[in-house]
Amino acid sequence: MEERRQELCKAVLAQKWDEVAELYRSHPQIQDMKITKSEDTALHVAISLGAPEDRVVNLVHEIEHTHVNSLQVAIKNLEATNDQQDTPLHYAATRGCPSICKRILQVHETLASKPNKLGETPLFLAALNGRKRTFLYLHSVCRKMQNTSTELLRRPSWKRANGDTILHCTIQRHYFDLALEIIHLYQDQNIASVRNNAGVTPLHVLASIPSAFESGTPMSLWDKLRYRYIRVEKLRIEANVEGHVLEVGNSVWLKADDDPTIGHHSQGLIRRMKEKHVWSGQIMEELLQRTCEYDYSQDESLGEQNQQGAALEKDRKWTALLVATKNGVTEEVKRILEVYAVAIYDKTEPNKRNIILLAVRKRQTHVFKSLMNHPLWHSLVEAVDINGNNVLHMASFLLHHMPRQIHGPVMQMQYEALWFKYVKENTPAHLRSQENKDRDTPDKIFAEEHKDLLKESNEWIKDTSGSYAIVAALIVSVTYAASNTVPGGTDDNGRPHLRGHLTFDIFVFSVLVSFCSSMTSLAAFVAVFSSRKQPVDYLRSLPLKLCFGLTTFYLSVVSMLVSFCAAHFFELDHRIKHKISPYALVLIPLCLYTYEQIPLYWNLLSTTLSKEPRPRYVGDNVTM
Numbered sequence: 068m069e070e071r072r073q074e075l076c077k078a079v080l081a082q083k084w085d086e087v088a089e090l091y092r093s094h095p096q097i098q099d100m101k102i103t104k105s106e107d108t109a110l111h112v113a114i115s116l117g118a119p120e121d122r123v124v125n126l127v128h129e130i131e132h133t134h135v136n137s138l139q140v141a142i143k144n145l146e147a148t149n150d151q152q153d154t155p156l157h158y159a160a161t162r163g164c165p166s167i168c169k170r171i172l173q174v175h176e177t178l179a180s181k182p183n184k185l186g187e188t189p190l191f192l193a194a195l196n197g198r199k200r201t202f203l204y205l206h207s208v209c210r211k212m213q214n215t216s217t218e219l220l221r222r223p224s225w226k227r228a229n230g231d232t233i234l235h236c237t238i239q240r241h242y243f244d245l246a247l248e249i250i251h252l253y254q255d256q257n258i259a260s261v262r263n264n265a266g267v268t269p270l271h272v273l274a275s276i277p278s279a280f281e282s283g284t285p286m287s288l289w290d291k292l293r294y295r296y297i298r299v300e301k302l303r304i305e306a307n308v309e310g311h312v313l314e315v316g317n318s319v320w321l322k323a324d325d326d327p328t329i330g331h332h333s334q335g336l337i338r339r340m341k342e343k344h345v346w347s348g349q350i351m352e353e354l355l356q357r358t359c360e361y362d363y364s365q366d367e368s369l370g371e372q373n374q375q376g377a378a379l380e381k382d383r384k385w386t387a388l389l390v391a392t393k394n395g396v397t398e399e400v401k402r403i404l405e406v407y408a409v410a411i412y413d414k415t416e417p418n419k420r421n422i423i424l425l426a427v428r429k430r431q432t433h434v435f436k437s438l439m440n441h442p443l444w445h446s447l448v449e450a451v452d453i454n455g456n457n458v459l460h461m462a463s464f465l466l467h468h469m470p471r472q473i474h475g476p477v478m479q480m481q482y483e484a485l486w487f488k489y490v491k492e493n494t495p496a497h498l499r500s501q502e503n504k505d506r507d508t509p510d511k512i513f514a515e516e517h518k519d520l521l522k523e524s525n526e527w528i529k530d531t532s533g534s535y536a537i538v539a540a541l542i543v544s545v546t547y548a549a550s551n552t553v554p555g556g557t558d559d560n561g562r563p564h565l566r567g568h569l570t571f572d573i574f575v576f577s578v579l580v581s582f583c584s585s586m587t588s589l590a591a592f593v594a595v596f597s598s599r600k601q602p603v604d605y606l607r608s609l610p611l612k613l614c615f616g617l618t619t620f621y622l623s624v625v626s627m628l629v630s631f632c633a634a635h636f637f638e639l640d641h642r643i644k645h646k647i648s649p650y651a652l653v654l655i656p657l658c659l660y661t662y663e664q665i666p667l668y669w670n671l672l673s674t675t676l677s678k679e680p681r682p683r684y685v686g687d688n689v690t691m
Contacts, residue, residue, distance in 0.1 A: 084122035091129040099147040114158040160189035163198030186228030194233035230263030243346035259357035266384030274391035279347035282397035395431040427461040430683040455503035462490040463513035476523040536592040542585040574633035585623035591616030
């Protein structure tokens, strides 16, 4: 038997599927033999390695026909599982091979509802991996079995052991077209409202994917302009025959030649982004129509024990509105409040923070700003959490995960001071002196929370301004010496011999500009170095001085290089004087400096001049 096993392993590793089929035919006892460390059979491996579908179908055919007189043995071989209790049908569903699935189910139909170690059926794995055609076929098989058996009613094939449904998984993996199909196919089982073991509904999952919505996707100004010119049609339900067939219409795109300003590669990225946003919005509408999170009338039909369990679950888990608020999904926040106005009273557990306190704590500018026009704004903004912290206390706590544009302690300190000021200006004045349960005011908490960050910022600004000041002083001395060194010499009256020459005039002017700008830069950096460096100074004073110093410093470097090139021009041979290619070398240090400093300079300047803080974009699939 070991010899046959070695022979089978050799044929499988060489992917000689005809030899494997011959071995299956001549030695039926090896059909369920484990040949890998994960206890896979040859049929498992053939499917997982991507063997041609006709070859895999042939292997299933050999399993069936070598045991034509004993169907139970063929079924036993097809039921063979690995260490994760996956059958070959699980692998076929994962790979997305409806022909293989159909051939296996012709032999043993009930395999469609067989779960693996995690409670995942082949139907579940097909949806989990976005295999639409395979999923629709397996769905029709499971629906047929459901009509003839009570086992599936007791243990749904669309749910795994931890309570996740196929709708949870398809939304989490951004298969929005398949998710829409699932909502309609399983609407009789109210799959849109099913909670997993952690109390998470599909609406919660959608709220935890900020990039599925425009408000949660950071885009440059140029990307936003292109985004507006792309048209995407919503998914259309075209046919639904007894819940077995459901086709979804494709989106209609703006053709590439309709807008010549859009590059093909970048256009595809923007297209897919907008497609995801439109489809996720459609999924959100479907889920809101079917969710029962705020439908308390349904609790009356539950037994007393179920009511207690549901109440405990609701107390333990955040609502979808709060998850969307935490992640900055403004579209979902607005729609939930439109459909369920009572949701405005939702509070987090266990801190009892309402939507405004949570938005401020998580630095979600878009959500906070959109709530300013809410009828209950004045009552909600004066609320406190379980520790007596008001909205200004929330703004005073240090945020450890900053927006993606914020880099370094100085920009972080600037952002924190700007956010605290922004919230203070848009909330009642009496909240500024209100104390929490620990007798701390917002200003006191802000000072305590940002003590270390302020120290780091002050050290960085001292080191940076000091370093730039030294270099600026060197440029001052160099340009001063250059101004007294006249190319070509002077005559007896002290006039330059090259007076009136264009290149000489460029040299004189660039030396003057370099000297003045380097002196200005030196003064700016000394002012930054000697400032008091308090949090309020990071709002505008220090950043503007630093930006001004960087600007004049950059100008002094450029003009110094120009003066060098102009002076050196007179020393070149006349045959190459009119060729500027040798002077391209001076661009190397200039480009290196620009590449490293311009991003910092631009982010610092844009944050300083902005009227409101940037929203905090978070990653996908955050912990709820």
